[in-house]
Amino acid sequence: MSNTEASGWGSRVGLILAMAGNAVGLGNFLRFPVQAIENGGGAFIIPYLVCFLLMGIPLLFVEWSVGRFGGTKGHHSTPFILDSMDKRSLWKYIGVFGIFTNLVVAAYYCYLESWTLSYVWHSIADTFGGKTQGEVANFFGDYVSLNTYEPVVFWIVCLVLNTWILSKGLSGGVEKAAKIGMPLLILFGAFLAYKAVNIEAGENGALFDGTLGLDYLWTPDYSTIWESKVWLAAAGQIFFTLSIGMGSIQCYASYVKSKDDIALNAMSAGWMNGFVEIVLGSAIIIPITVGYLGIDGMKELLSEGGGLGLGFKTMPYLFEQWGSLLGVLAGVAWFGLLFFAGVTSSLAMGTPVMGFLSDEFGWKQKNAAWAFGFAVFLLGLPTVLFFNNGVFDEYDYWAGTVSLVLFALVEIILFAWIFGMDKGWKEINKGAEIKVPIIFKYIIQYVTPLLLGWVFINSVPDIIETLNHSASGEKIALWQNDKEMEKKSFEQQEILAKKADFKMEFLDPEVHSDEQLSVDKHISIPTYLLIKKQRELKKIRKDKKYRESKIANEEKTMLYKNISRIFLLLLWLGIAYLVYVASRKSKFKTT
Amino acid sequence: MSTEGLTMMLVTEITVTLITAYFFFKILVNKKQEGPDANSANDDETVQ
Numbered sequence: 001m002s003n004t005e006a007s008g009w010g011s012r013v014g015l016i017l018a019m020a021g022n023a024v025g026l027g028n029f030l031r032f033p034v035q036a037i038e039n040g041g042g043a044f045i046i047p048y049l050v051c052f053l054l055m056g057i058p059l060l061f062v063e064w065s066v067g068r069f070g071g072t073k074g075h076h077s078t079p080f081i082l083d084s085m086d087k088r089s090l091w092k093y094i095g096v097f098g099i100f101t102n103l104v105v106a107a108y109y110c111y112l113e114s115w116t117l118s119y120v121w122h123s124i125a126d127t128f129g130g131k132t133q134g135e136v137a138n139f140f141g142d143y144v145s146l147n148t149y150e151p152v153v154f155w156i157v158c159l160v161l162n163t164w165i166l167s168k169g170l171s172g173g174v175e176k177a178a179k180i181g182m183p184l185l186i187l188f189g190a191f192l193a194y195k196a197v198n199i200e201a202g203e204n205g206a207l208f209d210g211t212l213g214l215d216y217l218w219t220p221d222y223s224t225i226w227e228s229k230v231w232l233a234a235a236g237q238i239f240f241t242l243s244i245g246m247g248s249i250q251c252y253a254s255y256v257k258s259k260d261d262i263a264l265n266a267m268s269a270g271w272m273n274g275f276v277e278i279v280l281g282s283a284i285i286i287p288i289t290v291g292y293l294g295i296d297g298m299k300e301l302l303s304e305g306g307g308l309g310l311g312f313k314t315m316p317y318l319f320e321q322w323g324s325l326l327g328v329l330a331g332v333a334w335f336g337l338l339f340f341a342g343v344t345s346s347l348a349m350g351t352p353v354m355g356f357l358s359d360e361f362g363w364k365q366k367n368a369a370w371a372f373g374f375a376v377f378l379l380g381l382p383t384v385l386f387f388n389n390g391v392f393d394e395y396d397y398w399a400g401t402v403s404l405v406l407f408a409l410v411e412i413i414l415f416a417w418i419f420g421m422d423k424g425w426k427e428i429n430k431g432a433e434i435k436v437p438i439i440f441k442y443i444i445q446y447v448t449p450l451l452l453g454w455v456f457i458n459s460v461p462d463i464i465e466t467l468n469h470s471a472s473g474e475k476i477a478l479w480q481n482d483k484e485m486e487k488k489s490f491e492q493q494e495i496l497a498k499k500a501d502f503k504m505e506f507l508d509p510e511v512h513s514d515e516q517l518s519v520d521k522h523i524s525i526p527t528y529l530l531i532k533k534q535r536e537l538k539k540i541r542k543d544k545k546y547r548e549s550k551i552a553n554e555e556k557t558m559l560y561k562n563i564s565r566i567f568l569l570l571l572w573l574g575i576a577y578l579v580y581v582a583s584r585k586s587k588f589k590t591t
Numbered sequence: 592m593s594t595e596g597l598t599m600m601l602v603t604e605i606t607v608t609l610i611t612a613y614f615f616f617k618i619l620v621n622k623k624q625e626g627p628d629a630n631s632a633n634d635d636e637t638v639q
């Protein structure tokens with residue numbers, strides 16, 4: 001069954017911190033505030049908390065108890081954990097998602113993590129000191145375009161670090177990392193939140209008080225509360241933030257003793273994630289961005305690159321406004337915080353894979369860890385090399401979005417309706433150190449599956465659009481239509497004309513070159529990005545060859561995306577084959 | 592800040608902080624599962 005040398009948690013606090021670290025990720029700081037801004041500000045918190053109560057908490061109870069149940073049977077990965085809950089062999093193939101998702105998400109997440117590590121280094125080296133907003137934004141573009149070897153080096157460093165920690169086992173590696181990472185993350189977060197909230201208009205170049213951003217984020221717009229898109233966004237955020245539907249919670253919980261509590265553990269880790277997200281996550285990027293660029297500037301930046309764009313293209317420049325020493329400290333704190341949030345999550349993605357190799361194939365912990373590292377290297381390579389061709393986003397969409405919802409939906413049906421709710425309820429309450437309200441029994445049985453079903457059904461149109469490459473199709477259609485481009489260009493120019501830092505000459509590359517534009521200290525980042533977009537559109541309209549190359553590049557992106565899909569499908573089938581081999585092996589052993 | 596925004600923020604943040612602190616405090620005071628022996632492996636798991 002299990003080759004669990006040095007496996008198991010060293011302490012309960014370590015388990016909670018590791019589980020909270022699994023949940024707390026970059027999304028807590030980059031995704032949550034953006035979702036709140038885009039979905040009704042303070043009113044977003046209502047659907048968010050409702051979804052947390054009706055979907056997040058029930059799924060945490062289910063995944064913790066499913067994990068502990070499987071662990072007592074000697075299994076630490078979802079294929080065989082689910083297999084131990086019902087006789088039908090179908091479940092172990094459903095459980096393949098619990099390995100597939102972790103491998104694929106780790107593949108692109110480690111690359112993302114390596115950006116944070118690199119930016120910590122650049123903050124210490126004061127790379128962003130004296131740079132204009134345009135130069136800082138271009139630094140990120142150049143970075144992901146692999147104009148230097150540096151991104152690959154940092155990515156490899158990150159992979160080796162993750163693998164090395166994993167090879168030390170749960171108590172010797174993962175737990176220690178969580179015990180160091182989580183307190184530091186909270187400390188860095190508290191420092192940045194304090195600084196952000198205390199930004200005052202007129203000081204260090206700030207245009208507004210930081211509290212204006214908080215006000216915008218928290219003032220409820222109740223008119224949006226009944227819109228289904230707001231509820232879908234809230235449900236989606238709960239999924240991402242709690243790391244449910246991945247298979248990593250089950251794996252961590254499978255190392256808990258059979259009579260030990262899971263109810264209080266689940267609540268503690270879940271709410272700690274909520275604290276980091278709601279209290280710290282809401283108080284950093286939005287107040288700082290609004291303080292320096294105003295509400296309109298922040299909105300424009302969000303529409304350009306979302307939270308990721310704000311975090312990497314804008315924040316380094318804004319920190320510089322706090323003076324050289326504080327700027328360096330803030331940069332280290334911000335990217336250090338994101339790094340710790342990332343690493344504690346990616347470690348959780350390694351353990352199910354290691355558990356599977358150890359349990360079913362008798363691999364030693366160290367070998368399993370290095371095998372995971374190597375697999376992540378191979379899978380992640382396309383996301384690094386073809387980032388600009390949409391491979392990264394494709395991995396994120398299929399593994400980090402669709403698979404999560406699908407797996408959670410099937411898992412809760414298995415738990416509540418096939419394993420049986422009475423048996424399941426007993427599992428949740430076994431050894432519980434808090435009284436779980438009986439209402440959760442009915443929520444798990446009826447409400448959560450229905451809610452998950454609703455989320456999945458609502459995401460079907462988006463899945464179809466993604467499959468059809470609708471976004472690329474729209475871009476190509478626009479570039480082939482001169483009238484539409486002219487209309488769009490006119491709209492963009494109207495927005496630009498209202499900006500105080502814009503001059504018409506900026507649109508002419510012969511008067512103002514790309515380089516001159518990026519080093520111009522008087523152009524703010526929202527204006528700079530809009531000018532670049534406008535110049536690009538103008539070039540596509542005027543230069544036929546350039547237009548053809550843009551269309552060819554977009555078609556190449558569609559091709560790369562299709563190849564990624566086939567690659568991911570083959571990976572899923574490959575894991576399913578390994579599960580089949582493992583189950584044949586164990587049957588052979590028992591007979 | 593507007594009164595509405597401030598109220599929403601304070602009520603939510605204080606509630607979430609208190610609930611988190613309550614659960615974490617319960618974990619800290621309860622030593623039942625503490626120590627490597629209690630958690631080092633599942634009780635009926637066979638180590639090969």
